[in-house]
Amino acid sequence: MPPLTVQPRNAGTEGLRRQNTAAVLRSLREHGASSRAELAQHTGLAKATVGVIVAGLEAAGVVVEEDVRSGTRGRPGRPLTLRGERHVGLGLELNVDYVSAVVLDLGGTVLAGDTRPATGPDALGGLVRDVVGEHLPGREVVGTTLAVPALVRGDDRTVAWAPNLDVAGRDLAATVSGLVPGGAVQVSNDANCAAYAEAHHGAARGARHALYLTGTVGIGAGILQHGELVRGGAGFAGEVGHVPVGDPAAACGCGRRGCWEASVGLHAMLAAVGMPELDTPLRSAEAVAARALDDAGVRAGLERVGHDLGLGIAMLSSILDPEVVVLGGYFAALGDLVLAPARRTLDERLASPAQVRPDLRASTLGIGAAALGAAEQSLGPVFAGELDLTGQLPG
Amino acid sequence: MPPLTVQPRNAGTEGLRRQNTAAVLRSLREHGASSRAELAQHTGLAKATVGVIVAGLEAAGVVVEEDVRSGTRGRPGRPLTLRGERHVGLGLELNVDYVSAVVLDLGGTVLAGDTRPATGPDALGGLVRDVVGEHLPGREVVGTTLAVPALVRGDDRTVAWAPNLDVAGRDLAATVSGLVPGGAVQVSNDANCAAYAEAHHGAARGARHALYLTGTVGIGAGILQHGELVRGGAGFAGEVGHVPVGDPAAACGCGRRGCWEASVGLHAMLAAVGMPELDTPLRSAEAVAARALDDAGVRAGLERVGHDLGLGIAMLSSILDPEVVVLGGYFAALGDLVLAPARRTLDERLASPAQVRPDLRASTLGIGAAALGAAEQSLGPVFAGELDLTGQLPG
DNA sequence: GACTTTAGTTCGAGTGTCGTACTAAATAGG
DNA sequence: CCTATTTAGTACGACACTCGAACTAAAGTC
Numbered sequence: 084m085p086p087l088t089v090q091p092r093n094a095g096t097e098g099l100r101r102q103n104t105a106a107v108l109r110s111l112r113e114h115g116a117s118s119r120a121e122l123a124q125h126t127g128l129a130k131a132t133v134g135v136i137v138a139g140l141e142a143a144g145v146v147v148e149e150d151v152r153s154g155t156r157g158r159p160g161r162p163l164t165l166r167g168e169r170h171v172g173l174g175l176e177l178n179v180d181y182v183s184a185v186v187l188d189l190g191g192t193v194l195a196g197d198t199r200p201a202t203g204p205d206a207l208g209g210l211v212r213d214v215v216g217e218h219l220p221g222r223e224v225v226g227t228t229l230a231v232p233a234l235v236r237g238d239d240r241t242v243a244w245a246p247n248l249d250v251a252g253r254d255l256a257a258t259v260s261g262l263v264p265g266g267a268v269q270v271s272n273d274a275n276c277a278a279y280a281e282a283h284h285g286a287a288r289g290a291r292h293a294l295y296l297t298g299t300v301g302i303g304a305g306i307l308q309h310g311e312l313v314r315g316g317a318g319f320a321g322e323v324g325h326v327p328v329g330d331p332a333a334a335c336g337c338g339r340r341g342c343w344e345a346s347v348g349l350h351a352m353l354a355a356v357g358m359p360e361l362d363t364p365l366r367s368a369e370a371v372a373a374r375a376l377d378d379a380g381v382r383a384g385l386e387r388v389g390h391d392l393g394l395g396i397a398m399l400s401s402i403l404d405p406e407v408v409v410l411g412g413y414f415a416a417l418g419d420l421v422l423a424p425a426r427r428t429l430d431e432r433l434a435s436p437a438q439v440r441p442d443l444r445a446s447t448l449g450i451g452a453a454a455l456g457a458a459e460q461s462l463g464p465v466f467a468g469e470l471d472l473t474g475q476l477p478g
Numbered sequence: 479m480p481p482l483t484v485q486p487r488n489a490g491t492e493g494l495r496r497q498n499t500a501a502v503l504r505s506l507r508e509h510g511a512s513s514r515a516e517l518a519q520h521t522g523l524a525k526a527t528v529g530v531i532v533a534g535l536e537a538a539g540v541v542v543e544e545d546v547r548s549g550t551r552g553r554p555g556r557p558l559t560l561r562g563e564r565h566v567g568l569g570l571e572l573n574v575d576y577v578s579a580v581v582l583d584l585g586g587t588v589l590a591g592d593t594r595p596a597t598g599p600d601a602l603g604g605l606v607r608d609v610v611g612e613h614l615p616g617r618e619v620v621g622t623t624l625a626v627p628a629l630v631r632g633d634d635r636t637v638a639w640a641p642n643l644d645v646a647g648r649d650l651a652a653t654v655s656g657l658v659p660g661g662a663v664q665v666s667n668d669a670n671c672a673a674y675a676e677a678h679h680g681a682a683r684g685a686r687h688a689l690y691l692t693g694t695v696g697i698g699a700g701i702l703q704h705g706e707l708v709r710g711g712a713g714f715a716g717e718v719g720h721v722p723v724g725d726p727a728a729a730c731g732c733g734r735r736g737c738w739e740a741s742v743g744l745h746a747m748l749a750a751v752g753m754p755e756l757d758t759p760l761r762s763a764e765a766v767a768a769r770a771l772d773d774a775g776v777r778a779g780l781e782r783v784g785h786d787l788g789l790g791i792a793m794l795s796s797i798l799d800p801e802v803v804v805l806g807g808y809f810a811a812l813g814d815l816v817l818a819p820a821r822r823t824l825d826e827r828l829a830s831p832a833q834v835r836p837d838l839r840a841s842t843l844g845i846g847a848a849a850l851g852a853a854e855q856s857l858g859p860v861f862a863g864e865l866d867l868t869g870q871l872p873g
Numbered sequence: 874g875a876c877t878t879t880a881g882t883t884c885g886a887g888t889g890t891c892g893t894a895c896t897a898a899a900t901a902g903g
Numbered sequence: 904c905c906t907a908t909t910t911a912g913t914a915c916g917a918c919a920c921t922c923g924a925a926c927t928a929a930a931g932t933c
Contacts, residue, residue, distance in 0.1 A: 100889065120912075128890080154900090244830050292711035316801035319833060322830060403708070491919040495920065548929095549930095551878050
């Protein structure tokens with residue numbers, strides 16, 4: 084297959100068509116199966132225009148007609164759906180102790196996904212072969228995104244700093260390019276990816292301004308404004324772990340005291356409840372949650388962690404004013420054990436009387452959030468009108 | 479004159495023209511006077527297209543031809559410039575102890591501006607009459623923006639909360655609409671407006687990711703990402719005054735301790751140097767700066783304030799990763815007396831080794847920043863292609 | 874004074890959207 | 904069962920816009 088290429092020019096009428104095609108695709112993703120008439124309503128385009136656009140998408144295999152649904156008056160519409168039998172986005176995650184991969188189609192369906200314990204980028208090759216290999220015939224990979232727990236530069240390719248992973252300075256995008264079938268490859272921060280996933284498929288669905296916090300040994304944040312990730316000038320936005328809102332006496336791995344993650348990071352939480360660390364953050368948290376059922380001391384420890392968590396969220400909320408705050412990582416496994424006290428602290432702490440309290444929710448996506456969000460990011464250019472699927476010959 | 483109306487539809491070819499017209503206008507603003515050939519280069523449009531677009535802009539009086547500049551080989555270009563003899567943006571500011579107004583033309587030239595002491599919105603009417611009245615003949619006001627030190631809702635019209643101003647709950651946009659000649663009216667937070675002004679005309683020019691901090695009795699922030707204001711879900715983003723990074727012992731007006739503004743707000747600064755408050759924050763700061771020249775105690779006090787300022791900026795920088803941080807309000811008057819210690823603290827405190835230190839700069843716009851930024855915001859829709867100036871008949 | 878170089882316009886081709894008129898396919902009601 | 908009604912989708916012509924090529928215009932260069 085010829086490689087998909089990003090079309091930068093938007094000045095001519097072809098760019099207009101790309102924009103309108105993307106609007107149709109967005110409408111299909113948002114509203115699900117729709118007839119041409121419904122698409123015309125939702126997008127504001129004329130019926131005739133929608134007809135032409137849909138014809139192109141059908142020819143490219145992006146859109147298929149489903150069975151006619153009748154029952155209403157008048158001629159029944161022929162519902163179109165995005166079950167992309169041809170185009171998928173690939174999401175990978177390289178983390179400290181596991182690698183993960185997700186194949187996502189244009190309709191938002193996860194076609195395949197796997198997570199396996201591993202250390203180091205070498206495991207990615209095999210995982211990609213296994214997960215993608217058997218699902219690829221007849222499909223085309225629109226793009227690949229690799230999520231890593233690291234500071235990723237604004238070029239979306241290179242890692243500037245990774246405290247727990249030996250990838251600093253490497254052009255990871257180039258490495259990944261050799262492993263995947265085709266399409267654009269980019270690298271992205273894992274918290275950013277997870278935030279994106281929660282906004283599209285998880286607890287923050289429907290919110291245009293959201294904050295995602297991942298709790299592991301450190302604390303990372305993904306910030307969404309108008310549905311788009313806030314990256315900052317160098318791409319490093321969201322580094323909230325060492326914000327000084329924790330217990331001023333708590334020593335942090337960074338050498339200072341009072342860092343947030345020294346009070347609410349995994350190790351601090353385990354110390355607060357007096358329990359040992361297990362092989363993964365998730366399993367540690369699950370053990371704590373189980374013990375909390377009949378141990379008041381554990382519940383009290385989590386209460387304190389939840390309070391400190393709320394302090395930091397209050398601070399971030401007054402700066403960023405999110406509608407929803409999603410808690411991922413080990414926080415999700417503890418659920419209301421930490422969310423409830425965090426909510427109470429948040430209520431007390433909001434800076435001004437008029438401030439709106441953001442909705443605190445536990446992540447619903449679990450450990451696969453980052454890879455899913457990475458896959459969703461790979462599909463982003465399609466829905467933004469930056470990538471033209473129509474130019475391809477039908478398979 | 480008929481009212482200018484915002485054109486929402488972008489689907490048709492007219493929308494395409496609006497987009498390309500806006501691209502030409504942006505290029506003119508960015509690069510200054512340019513020939514049609516240069517415009518074609520910068521925008522990527524065909525020469526023929528630029529010719530048509532420019533003809534429309536000339537007919538509408540938005541663009542004028544300057545004298546031919548020769549000297550190079552070949553036929554000399556006829557430079558076009560944006561010195562908008564017809565269209566201006568109006569910026570107003572209603573603050574605790576003064577009101578301000580600015581008339582800004584499309585080329586970025588301030589045609590008129592005035593600031594006068596006043597308390598309450600009643601003074602706005604007279605100011606607008608005086609400032610706009612004498613500069614309006616033949617011109618058209620594209621839009622008006624009112625800057626207020628308050629939490630402005632996402633509707634850009636109503637005030638949710640204003641600690642120092644009796645405007646809470648009011649639809650200020652409706653009030654202002656009665657005072658100004660025409661065009662859309664919106665209300666905006668003063669720190670956001672000032673941030674916008676610094677990015678277009680001041681210390682943050684050229685930076686796409688910037689943070690503006692205004693120091694008066696309280697501390698407010700304006701956040702720019704990709705040149706656009708970060709507003710948050712309800713419009714309340716940037717409320718940084720009560721972030722708990724100050725001296726934990728310092729009591730704040732909000733009832734808690736440790737708030738940032740309790741350590742770096744105007745009153746805290748004056749207490750640190752042992753000097754009295756004068757009639758305005760600016761004058762107070764100027765007196766302190768003068769005294770600092772030969773009073774080591776004052777310098778030591780400012781050193782401490784600068785340190786606490788740096789702590790908060792470090793925190794905000796790790797969250798938002800700005801390229802530039804601009805300090806306005808009373809901070810600007812103190813200059814390096816607080817900026818130098820803030821820079822030192824910032825260098826120490828940056829969360830990770832790879833983090834980029836943002837450039838700390840004093841505001842260059844002074845007290846008129848908010849009104850200027852408000853005026854610039856009024857012109858925003860023109861350069862974004864949301865407002866069509868071409869449909870108007872030439873005056 | 875012919876040549877070269879660059880600026881700007883004219884013109885026709887190509888692409889796209891839109892509204893109207895038309896055909897298609899279902900239900901509702903006698 | 905047949906007709907009227909209602910809604911979906913298509914065909915077609917009008918209109919708007921961009922683009923490249925050819926052309927004209929206006930300077931400097933040799």
